[in-house]
Amino acid sequence: MEAVQNFMELSQQVVGFIYPNEIEIHWSILIVVYPYITGLVAGAFILASLVKVFNVKELQPTYRLALLTALAFLLIAPLPLQLHLGRPERSYEMFMTPNLTSAMAMFGFVYLWYLMLVLLLEIWFEYRRDMIVWSGEATGLKKWTLKVLSLFSTDISEKAVAFDKKTVKVITVIGIPSAFLLHGYVGFIFGSIKANPWWSSVMMPVVFLFSAIVSGIAIVMLLYMIIMPLRGGKIDMKCLDKVASFLFYAVIVDFSIEVLDFIHRLYESEESIKILSQLVSTKLFMSLVVLQILLGMLLPLGIMVVIKVFKLQEELRKLLYFVCAVLIQMGIFSTRWNVVIGGQLFSKSFRGLTTYKMELMGIEGFLVALALLIIPFVVLSVLIKLLPPWKKEELAGH
Amino acid sequence: MDRRDFLKNICLFISSGAVVGGLSPDAWAKLIHKDYDPAKHYYGMGIDIDKCIGCGRCMQACKTENDVPGVPYFFRTWVERYVIKTDKSVTVKTISTNLEELADSFVEKDMLRSFFVPKLCNQCDHPPCVQVCPVGATFKTDDGVILVDGKRCIGCRYCIQACPYGARYLHPETRVADKCTFCYHRLVRGLLPACVEVCPKQARVFGDMKSIASPLGRFIRMNKLHVLKPSLNTDPKVYYANLDGEVN
Numbered sequence: 001m002e003a004v005q006n007f008m009e010l011s012q013q014v015v016g017f018i019y020p021n022e023i024e025i026h027w028s029i030l031i032v033v034y035p036y037i038t039g040l041v042a043g044a045f046i047l048a049s050l051v052k053v054f055n056v057k058e059l060q061p062t063y064r065l066a067l068l069t070a071l072a073f074l075l076i077a078p079l080p081l082q083l084h085l086g087r088p089e090r091s092y093e094m095f096m097t098p099n100l101t102s103a104m105a106m107f108g109f110v111y112l113w114y115l116m117l118v119l120l121l122e123i124w125f126e127y128r129r130d131m132i133v134w135s136g137e138a139t140g141l142k143k144w145t146l147k148v149l150s151l152f153s154t155d156i157s158e159k160a161v162a163f164d165k166k167t168v169k170v171i172t173v174i175g176i177p178s179a180f181l182l183h184g185y186v187g188f189i190f191g192s193i194k195a196n197p198w199w200s201s202v203m204m205p206v207v208f209l210f211s212a213i214v215s216g217i218a219i220v221m222l223l224y225m226i227i228m229p230l231r232g233g234k235i236d237m238k239c240l241d242k243v244a245s246f247l248f249y250a251v252i253v254d255f256s257i258e259v260l261d262f263i264h265r266l267y268e269s270e271e272s273i274k275i276l277s278q279l280v281s282t283k284l285f286m287s288l289v290v291l292q293i294l295l296g297m298l299l300p301l302g303i304m305v306v307i308k309v310f311k312l313q314e315e316l317r318k319l320l321y322f323v324c325a326v327l328i329q330m331g332i333f334s335t336r337w338n339v340v341i342g343g344q345l346f347s348k349s350f351r352g353l354t355t356y357k358m359e360l361m362g363i364e365g366f367l368v369a370l371a372l373l374i375i376p377f378v379v380l381s382v383l384i385k386l387l388p389p390w391k392k393e394e395l396a397g398h
Numbered sequence: 399m400d401r402r403d404f405l406k407n408i409c410l411f412i413s414s415g416a417v418v419g420g421l422s423p424d425a426w427a428k429l430i431h432k433d434y435d436p437a438k439h440y441y442g443m444g445i446d447i448d449k450c451i452g453c454g455r456c457m458q459a460c461k462t463e464n465d466v467p468g469v470p471y472f473f474r475t476w477v478e479r480y481v482i483k484t485d486k487s488v489t490v491k492t493i494s495t496n497l498e499e500l501a502d503s504f505v506e507k508d509m510l511r512s513f514f515v516p517k518l519c520n521q522c523d524h525p526p527c528v529q530v531c532p533v534g535a536t537f538k539t540d541d542g543v544i545l546v547d548g549k550r551c552i553g554c555r556y557c558i559q560a561c562p563y564g565a566r567y568l569h570p571e572t573r574v575a576d577k578c579t580f581c582y583h584r585l586v587r588g589l590l591p592a593c594v595e596v597c598p599k600q601a602r603v604f605g606d607m608k609s610i611a612s613p614l615g616r617f618i619r620m621n622k623l624h625v626l627k628p629s630l631n632t633d634p635k636v637y638y639a640n641l642d643g644e645v646n
Binding site for chain 2: 007016017024090102192193194
């Protein structure tokens, strides 16, 4: 009966005509959280790969942090999907009887490939030598945890360490297309739905990818600025400036692609254009025009231009970078919202709009979504404790 | 049929229902009715817009026959009423199964033309829902009907997103995808879908496309036909006669 009450309220807010089965929004806030999280994973990994593959030395202080960030978020990424299923106890069917024509069926395989073969391997080779050294210095539980994590390897000869380094590089080279695959694939899940003109676009995987790179770089920048001082180190301004300038270029590319997509839709002006314009100018105005474009993209772009042109002093730069990174996170979250929720707010009859009323408490509610966004940071703090991204001399050296 | 046979049939029916989940499409049909050969049929439906009077009996019959939730939101089949006014503006409403509400909604002014459009799953020949289902719970039978295996569906709702016709919903009790099956449990016994059975105007015509002599064969010969959203290349097997261009 409560559900009927809910639908009655919702139907009051429907504008125009929707098919009767469309009264319910099927992919809720949890499905907004999922591409947001995987985007952070892919983006953080791309930042890390800049150090190893493209040899951008200035970024070295963010390398390990970026890898651990990617891992922390990747570990949580399947949770929102699992929680959102109507029958979560059957999710294993996705591995047992995958339907090969389904983009979604590939999730488990893409995920495992990325987690097992790319991220865990790279982190293991990167930390192997240190884990052996640290397990020698530590005592008790930590000693044994590190020993287990290093898979009881003991060889820290120059030859072995050189092998580690080479392997890391190879994995990163495989990792870049894998990161592209991971997030491009999430874009494809939406972009391949021909029934939905808001989603159905060949640009979707590309837009997802670049927004992922933007959000990933911004989150690592944010974490670096917060964690480094907390651990008693000093922020390396050369590194920060470099991260910011990569962020700047990524935002420009992302923005251009989204503008291109927008102009293309407007110019082609297909059957759906009326309802989509109505969607953008009413239900999505706040989250798309204000939050995503103005505050999440143009404002940070403007700030970064000011920083570059006026060569501001260090403290002010730090503050402004921080503001930019926060704004960009909000902007990319809005991007995910506008894709996932926005794509369900208009009727496939193209004759009306519906409303999404987010629950507060329920399993697909606000609190669960918030928890899912907080848990990765808890995981990250454990990872950082166990596998410090910066060595003592690095912290003292700055 | 004597009492003994009747009881035997009941037992068979109940036990077959219990194991029906997780079977291949034709095994599914055979289990429901052992003499039924799905390869010999290919089903479709014809709908004559000019005959529909919007009485909503099909909607009620479907809800009763298929245990569709009684609330006025989830439907395996529904009827839309289109009103095009003299200023060319179009209003569309799903007709209510509540007779009082139904009577109220017919008072319109400045009407240019008006008609009813029964909707249901189009049983597409290229079904996007089957393509996207991650676990293969939605499948096409040999006789061309799209079914959902409620025992395998994980409730991810990708099929609901992929259906261009809004024909699917998540069943609030079973938490799996649900949709029109052409009353498959009736078909295999040689019966008509419930909505077709109760239509007082024969606006819905059901039949086997493999037989020219079937009522559907005649419907297809005698009418100019159209399907919904043909540009999406889903190849629906629900054919409309006298469909207005405003309908989508």
